[in-house]
Amino acid sequence: MSGTPGFLSLRGLERRYGTVNAVDVVDLDIGRSEIFALLGPSGCGKSTLLRMLAGLEGIDAGTIHLDGELLNAQPAHRRPVNMMFQAYALFPHLTVADNVAFGLRQLGMETARLRARVEEMLALVRMSDYAARRPQQLSGGQQQRVALARSLARAPKLLLLDEPMAALDRQLRVEMQRELREILRSIEITCVIVTHDRDEAMTMADRIGLMQQGRLVQVGSPEAVYDRPRTRFAAEFLGPVNLLDGVAESADRVRLGDRLLPTAGAAPGARITVAVRPEDIDLHLAPPAHGQALAGTLVGIDYMGAHRVLEIEVPGLPRLSVIVSGSAQKTPPPGTAVWLDWWPEDAVVLEETS
């Protein structure tokens, strides 16, 4: 965390329910026009944090500054913050156009300007043809676009998206993620997304904040969080991973069983856990010349279309997953003896905090 406050700046933010800290001392800075994803399992406090930003949840300690302005004491309806709710919360008694106009009417905007703004917003989300419809006459994807238009109409300084894709089916999700990201980038809005879906967080966000039990455990770009997880939890939450316990032989060698494998940044002599992504493991059908590869047996193959997941048994270690792509004919049959190694930067030493 840098010392200079961001466009959105959270300091020591806390929310308590009884003795449980739903949000536990969160410090975070988010830049202007940045898309930031709060990622975590359900119950980790990400939704509570989002609702605190919206003003729908109280603050027990800490501060929220947006564009240099302290938000703590401002009630929800005075904050320059708008939220797209999880199930969209479109007003069922109003048309699409009136839903979008709702926030503008609260500003007392004159009719001509209001109409123009509503049309502009509906055009942005490509829903102009549906202005006179009721929300319940729209499909899930269309409802999402209307909800987005409604939350953007007041030109908020900060847009909050609460599980934006949760109400959509899987196929539509990928399509809408891309479209939503493009709209958000085109209007250069500062945005905080809450999601439990790592793919959604990685596709949409500039940076990810991983939350666990009310705390931000790791913040960084999707690549950084995925490639260099700091904890066991971070490693596992962002995707399939092999976690291997061993002893650091030197700063760049870890002893796994009777072999020394490359790693980076270990404290010599310490018991460490290294995380290696299945796609970062190199599979050899003959022992490599350096003689320090893990020797194992191929025991299972899962065909996943574009790639295959191989299960490898190595004596003294938990079963390893290795992802290989390329032609299916090159995959050896189960029972084949194989050798595994990897590049030093692909075996990340975890902090033993979890």
Add this chain to the structure above:
Amino acid sequence: MSLRVAMIVVFVFLYAPMLLLVIYSFNESRLVTVWAGFSTRWYGELFRDRQMMSALWVSLRVAFMAATTAVVLGTLAAVALTRLGPFRGRNALGVLVTAPLVIPEVITGLSLLLLFVAMGQLIGWPAERGMVTVWIAHVTFATAFVTVVVAARLARFESALYEAALDLGATPFRAFVQVVLPVIAPALLAGWLLAFTLSLDDLVIASFTTGPGATTLPMVVFSSVRLGVSPKVNALATLLIAFVVLAALASWWLMQRRSAYRDT
């Protein structure tokens, strides 16, 4: 099969008297028990009966005012019970607001009569009992029914709708008026119809709390029947049954009609 028979017996038991009453309202004869051919004569006589018509007018006005007041108070009570979260005295409020549902009407009527008399002596109001006191009395029990109906609707109200209104810049009051009220409007209307019907129906409480010049329709019917049943009363009862059935169907339909205003 026997279940079917039992059901028919129950329906006959419940509705045969009313059916008989409806049939005899179209009887030509003055004698209630002798059928002498079809006629709408008693409906004509009913509309020419000034006492009954003025009583009907009193009843309709009382019912309208009582139902409207009950909807306002009942909605506020329902909001307090379902939306404010726990507060001191919430359970007590819930019990007290809905108690008139189970308190015998005689007791409600008597206690209100005593209250009005005592108030009249202490503060000079109400100086005498009449439409206003019947109105107040009807509000007390109609509010209970409205509260139950509206609270049931609010309990499944999607709170995200209210929060979305706040988020879009509406004050809590405007969010309630512009979003919550329109969405629960069918329940409010159903509650209003229920309260209106109950007020129109009531004999016991009105008898206790009314005064000169404010005789309600059930009171006229009841006293006229004691002097001997006129077929006019059958005609009136038929109209009332028709109205009550329609109102009940309408409020049932409004409560059922969730598809158009679905928010859960």
